[in-house]
Amino acid sequence: MTSSPPPPGPYRGLLLDFVGVLTANVxxxxxxxxxxxxxxxxxxxxxxxxxxxxxxxxxxxxxxxxxxxxxxxxxxxxxxxxxxxxxxxxxWAGVGSDAAMIALARTARRAGLKVALLSNSFGLDPYDPYETLGVNGLFDVTVLSEVEGIAKPDPEIYRRTLERLGLDGGACVFVDDNPDNLPPARELGITTVHADGGPDLAARVAALLDLPLQEADGVGREGATEVSTRSPGAV
Known part of the structure; x- marks a missing residue:
């Protein structure tokens, strides 16, 4: 059985929001x-x-x-x-995935980091945004607010994510487009990155994790990083 290589930098985990981080054109x-x-x-x-x-x-x-x-x-x-x-x-019919961030998530896992989706979700039936945009296979751990019964910025949902990853907060990076969701993560020692709508998000996160920025490959309906929307409702 082959094992993943050790992560190249000090971090062992990457936590990703969905809307505004892995999506485009919302x-x-x-x-x-x-x-x-x-x-x-x-x-x-x-x-x-x-x-x-x-x-x-x-x-x-x-x-x-x-x-x-x-x-x-x-x-x-x-x-x-x-x-x-x-x-x-x-x-949501015209919403696409952010190809650069999808590629980064894949690179992180290949490099030995554990990757988690931490999403304030908005239903899975009849429309499943994660399946439609092809992101379900990217994660070691998936934590959805509708399943947990709590949503960001409740600190408990961050703690549950860390527990399921088996990592301390200091070993993780969290990316979210809503600035209100970042302080609870920092309180747990997690390094945070604000997805502020700039086109260099994937490059910034890759540099922090000491990872190469891979060529974006096709997943779902691709698109460029958009201005931050904070949630499916904040448009």
């Missing part, structure tokens, strides 16, 4: 969908983040208290969209 896709529905381009973000009921429904979806199908039905009514079937999937 904002353009969702805003384009809104326009096609005859809505204001920012209707999605406004409803999910500022409308009291819309915000409550989205938080319930993240924490697994509400199924995606039920969320689709209730949120479509708030948006004024008649067809609620696969609402999330239709709005």
């Amino acid at each position: 904002r353009a896709s969702v805003q384009g969908w809104c326009v096609a529905q005859g809505l204001h381009p920012r209707a999605w973000g406004t409803t999910l983040t500022h409308h009291p009921e819309g915000r409550r429904l989205y938080l319930d979806l993240e924490a697994g208290r509400l199924s995606q199908s039920e969320w689709n039905r209730r949120t479509a009514a708030l948006l004024g969209v008649a067809d609620h079937e696969d609402l999330m999937g239709r709005a």
Whole structure:
């Protein structure tokens, strides 16, 4: 049986957020969908983040208290969209994966690092964003808020991720586009990287991990790194 080589630098683990880190074109896709529905381009973000009921429904979806199908039905009514079937999937139809970050995750695993997905998720059925964008096979550990019943920035979800990786915080790097999610990780000794929408994210993380930046290879629907969206609702 072959074993992975030891990681080249001081880090042993890489924790990755999903939206804004492994995705591309979320904002353009969702805003384009809104326009096609005859809505204001920012209707999605406004409803999910500022409308009291819309915000409550989205938080319930993240924490697994509400199924995606039920969320689709209730949120479509708030948006004024008649067809609620696969609402999330239709709005996300044009979203792609960030090829450079996908390639980096693969490089990290080949170099012997453990890689975890730590995502405030938003349902898996009928639309599974992780399967659709082809990222499921990238991780040693997958921690989803809807499965755990808690979401970032609750410190417990970071602790669970470290426990499942079998690593201390000081051995890990965490990448997230929402700055509110970084302090709890730092409290656990994790080195954090803010995915601020710049085109050099993969290069910055690769340099921190002392890894070569590999040529991006095809996964899902590829695209360039976009301006940070923080969550599927913040568009």
